[in-house]
Amino acid sequence: MKIFTIKKNLQQHLQQIKASDKTIGFVPTMGALHQGHLSLIEQAQQNNDEIVCSIFVNPSQFNDPKDLEKYPRTIEADTKLLEQAKCDVLFNPPVNEIYDDNEQWHLNIGEMESLLEGKSRPGHYQGVTQVVYKLFNIVQPDTAFFGQKDYQQFLIISKMVEALKLPVKLVMCPIMRETDGLAMSSRNVHLSADDRQHALVLSRTLNWVKNNFDSAHIPQLKKEAELNVRNEPGVELDYFEIADGNTLHPADQNTKNIIALVAAKVGKTRLIDNVLLVHRP
Numbered sequence: 001m002k003i004f005t006i007k008k009n010l011q012q013h014l015q016q017i018k019a020s021d022k023t024i025g026f027v028p029t030m031g032a033l034h035q036g037h038l039s040l041i042e043q044a045q046q047n048n049d050e051i052v053c054s055i056f057v058n059p060s061q062f063n064d065p066k067d068l069e070k071y072p073r074t075i076e077a078d079t080k081l082l083e084q085a086k087c088d089v090l091f092n093p094p095v096n097e098i099y100d101d102n103e104q105w106h107l108n109i110g111e112m113e114s115l116l117e118g119k120s121r122p123g124h125y126q127g128v129t130q131v132v133y134k135l136f137n138i139v140q141p142d143t144a145f146f147g148q149k150d151y152q153q154f155l156i157i158s159k160m161v162e163a164l165k166l167p168v169k170l171v172m173c174p175i176m177r178e179t180d181g182l183a184m185s186s187r188n189v190h191l192s193a194d195d196r197q198h199a200l201v202l203s204r205t206l207n208w209v210k211n212n213f214d215s216a217h218i219p220q221l222k223k224e225a226e227l228n229v230r231n232e233p234g235v236e237l238d239y240f241e242i243a244d245g246n247t248l249h250p251a252d253q254n255t256k257n258i259i260a261l262v263a264a265k266v267g268k269t270r271l272i273d274n275v276l277l278v279h280r281p
């Protein structure tokens with residue numbers, strides 16, 4: 001696997017790849033890699049010649065400096081995992097390769113920026129879109145792969161790609177779960193043994209909503225789901241929403257695509273999870 005920290009060097013390498021008519025599949029990450037990330041690499045390998053994974057803990061998407069500081073950084077283990085997964089290129093730039101000093105700009109990504117995750121983490125999606133825009137410009141991938149766990153992130157990046165007419169295809173890959181249902185996340189390493197048990201309420205409640213979706217009304221399901229999460233010790237619910245999968249506004253029974261999304265603090269760790277409920281063409 002080739003490792004680049006300087007964007008110019010990465011670009012030189014990728015120019016040669018493109019010149020030989022090969023396609024580039026891109027998996028942007030913040031590191032602390034787990035099976036979820038590796039599934040994105042696997043998916044990328046199915047239809048692309050050269051796979052680029054970036055590891056960059058992006059400061060501009062953290063609205064809480066403490067969260068940025070304690071975000072897990074495991075570059076040696078990550079590099080090994082990527083080697084084993086036969087990833088072709090790792091791009092692991094320092095912050096000053098991506099951002100100029102005091103760089104400030106704003107992308108119009110519409111109202112979704114301030115819904116759900118955006119409401120709880122002001123500025124988060126500005127940071128995400130800024131860095132993804134920059135990474136797309138550097139890597140110029142044919143296809144980029146993101147996980148469904150960050151569903152809202154996927155929607156917002158899709159909007160950005162559409163609005164700016166960026167020449168990249170986006171693919172959303174399914175959530176990878178531990179055997180007991182917990183959605184894989186780099187943040188899971190922060191969970192204590194007790195937190196780890198309590199965290200299961202999230203996937204359990206999402207499943208319960210999925211299993212009861214056809215026999216109950218949405219407001220009732222939402223109310224019971226909220227209560228269920230709130231009743232779990234050590235868990236502080238942020239939101240449980242049954243939403244339109246395109247707009248993230250609350251869904252009704254006629255909405256074509258419906259998704260249930262949850263965010264909660266488990267101990268000191270904020271977790272998110274979701275499940276698709278209805279997909280009508």
Ligand code: PAF
Nearest residue numbers: 028029030058128131150
């Ligand atoms: O999903 C993530 O890991 C990050 O938000 C991303 C897309 C790599 C941007 O920093």
